[in-house]
């Protein structure tokens with residue numbers, strides 16, 4: 001089962017187990033990671049699942065994710081990701097995501 005590390009705003013590192021096929025936002029909200037809200041339910045609209053990729057490699061954002069980051073996220077950076085658009089897969093390892101502040 002893929003394990004993702006989320007770093008909350010106060011610096012707390014939380015290791016979260018994700019089920020393959022679910023989004024990292026779903027895994028994070030289930031685990032109660034502070035700052036990941038998922039207000040739009042994962043439809044790539046609200047940017048309340050915004051994180052910065054600090055370690056590991058992910059496929060690049062699709063166009064809709066990139067647009068939502070550009071127009072709806074606060075303080076977007078090149079390493080920004082919307083975790084509702086990142087699907088957990090077997091073999092995913094070493095992913096560290098810092099929760100973006102609001």
Ligand code: FES
Pocket residue numbers: 025037038039040041042043044045046047048049050068082083084085
């Ligand atoms: S949960 Fe709304 S954009 Fe990710």
